[in-house]
Amino acid sequence: MAAVRSRAGLDTIPMGTEGQDGLSYMQCCGQEGVSMQKKMNSGPGIEWSADVSAQQTNLSFSHSSRVDLPYRSPESVEMDEIMAAMVLTSLSCSPVVQSPPQRDLLPGDMECCGGELSDSGSSGYWSWDHGSVSPAPSPSVTEMDRSSGQLTDEGLHMELDQAACEEPEARRCKSLSRGAYRCLWPGCGKVLTSRVGMKRHIRILHLGGGSEQSHREEDFYYTEISSEDEETAPPSPAPSFSSGAWTSCSSTQSQSTPGHQDTSVQSTPLSQSAPSSVWQIHTEHLYQACAPIQVTVSPGSPTFCTWSLPGGVQQKPQIPPSRSRSVSVGEQWLQRNSTPTRSQTMSASPSRGHCSFRKGRGEAKKCRKVYGVERRDQWCTACRWKKACQRFPD
DNA sequence: GATGCCGGGGG
DNA sequence: CCCCCGGCATC
Incomplete structure (x- = not known):
C-alpha cells in the first residue's frame, strides 16, 4: 500500500506517461480529477481520498494529497519542480488544448448556461450548479470572472469555453434549439450547436486530445438533442434510470x-x-x-x-x-x-x-423503447444508427 | 417477434 | 464523416 500511496502523491504533479497534458490539467484546474485518475489507474490501490481532496480546491488538492501521502521522496519533490516547469511551458505553448480544461473547473460549467440556454437564466439552476461544483472553490479570480461572464456571453461559441462540466447535473441544463448536440460524457453536459464542435470537445477534453482512435468514438459521447426533447428525454426519460x-x-x-x-x-x-x-x-x-x-x-x-x-x-x-x-x-x-x-x-x-x-x-430502456419507433428522430444518434445507445447506457 | 447493437457498407 | 442496415445475440 505504501508504495501505491506514494505514487499517488507524486501524481499530484508529475505525470508519468501522460506528459504535458496531464500536467497542464492539474495545474490549471485543481479539481480536474481526470488526470489524477489516470495515474491512479495505473496502480492498484486507488486512493479515493486523494481524489476527493482534489476536487476540493486547487490548493487543497495538492496539499491534501501530500498530507495524505507523506511518502513522497525528496526526489519526487524535485520532480515536482521540474514538472511544474514543464507545465508552465506547455501552458504557454498550447492554449487550445489547455484552455478547455481550465474552464472545466468552473462548476456548473456554464455550458449549460452558456449562451444558448438563456432561458434558465439565473434561477436556481445556475446558482446551484456553481455551488455544487464547490469542489473547486476558486481557481482564480480571473478565471471565475471569466466564467461568470460567459454565462451571459451568448453567441460565442462555447465549444472550448465551456468545457466539460464537472457536475453531472449540468447535463440537465436545458438546451437549446434543435440541432444541438449534447456531450454525454459522464459529468459533462456540454451542449454545442455544431457537431464538429462537439466532436472536438469530446476528442480534446474527454478522449484525450486526439488520438487517432478516438475519432470514431466521439459519436458515442454526444447526442443530438432538440429543445423539446431535452427537457424530458435525456435527463429523465427513463426516469427509471437514464440518469x-x-x-x-x-x-x-x-x-x-x-x-x-x-x-x-x-x-x-x-x-x-x-x-x-x-x-x-x-x-x-x-x-x-x-x-x-x-x-x-x-x-x-x-x-x-x-x-x-x-x-x-x-x-x-x-x-x-x-x-x-x-x-x-x-x-x-x-x-x-x-x-x-x-x-x-x-x-x-x-x-x-x-x-x-x-x-x-441491459435493463435500461433504450431510445427505441422510450420514444418508440415512430419517434425515431428523437432517438439518440447511436440508436438511430443501430449502435449502442448512448442516451441510456446500461 | 422485438430489441440492442456490431460490423460493414454506401454516399 | 454521416447515415443505414444486415445479421446475430438476446429477451
Whole structure:
C-alpha cells in the first residue's frame, strides 16, 4: 500500500506517461480529477481520498494529497519542480488544448448556461450548479470572472469555453434549439450547436486530445438533442434510470439527480469519496465504464460484484451493483482494459478492439423503447444508427 | 417477434 | 464523416 500511496502523491504533479497534458490539467484546474485518475489507474490501490481532496480546491488538492501521502521522496519533490516547469511551458505553448480544461473547473460549467440556454437564466439552476461544483472553490479570480461572464456571453461559441462540466447535473441544463448536440460524457453536459464542435470537445477534453482512435468514438459521447426533447428525454426519460446509468458510474450520487441538486452536490461522504473518480476512471467507453461499476443506490443490496480490477484495485467495494446481474466476462475484460490509464488504452489499444462479446440486453430502456419507433428522430444518434445507445447506457 | 447493437457498407 | 442496415445475440 505504501508504495501505491506514494505514487499517488507524486501524481499530484508529475505525470508519468501522460506528459504535458496531464500536467497542464492539474495545474490549471485543481479539481480536474481526470488526470489524477489516470495515474491512479495505473496502480492498484486507488486512493479515493486523494481524489476527493482534489476536487476540493486547487490548493487543497495538492496539499491534501501530500498530507495524505507523506511518502513522497525528496526526489519526487524535485520532480515536482521540474514538472511544474514543464507545465508552465506547455501552458504557454498550447492554449487550445489547455484552455478547455481550465474552464472545466468552473462548476456548473456554464455550458449549460452558456449562451444558448438563456432561458434558465439565473434561477436556481445556475446558482446551484456553481455551488455544487464547490469542489473547486476558486481557481482564480480571473478565471471565475471569466466564467461568470460567459454565462451571459451568448453567441460565442462555447465549444472550448465551456468545457466539460464537472457536475453531472449540468447535463440537465436545458438546451437549446434543435440541432444541438449534447456531450454525454459522464459529468459533462456540454451542449454545442455544431457537431464538429462537439466532436472536438469530446476528442480534446474527454478522449484525450486526439488520438487517432478516438475519432470514431466521439459519436458515442454526444447526442443530438432538440429543445423539446431535452427537457424530458435525456435527463429523465427513463426516469427509471437514464440518469441512473451515469450515476452508477459516478457511483455516487447524484450525479444526475435532477431533483435534488443541493443534496447531491453537497458532498455526502460518499459522493466525495469514490464516486467521481470512479466514473472518470472507467469512462474509456461508455459501454465499459458504466456497466461494471454499477453502483447504485441501494446500499443494502449485498450482491457481489466481481468486477475486480487487476491489482485488486478497488479495495473498496464501493457499492455493490444493485443490479444483480453478474458481470459478464466481457465486462470484466473491459474493465481490466479500461482500468489502466486512459491514455494507455487510447493509444495502445484498439480499445473496443474486438471484444466481440455482446453485452446482453441491459435493463435500461433504450431510445427505441422510450420514444418508440415512430419517434425515431428523437432517438439518440447511436440508436438511430443501430449502435449502442448512448442516451441510456446500461 | 422485438430489441440492442456490431460490423460493414454506401454516399 | 454521416447515415443505414444486415445479421446475430438476446429477451
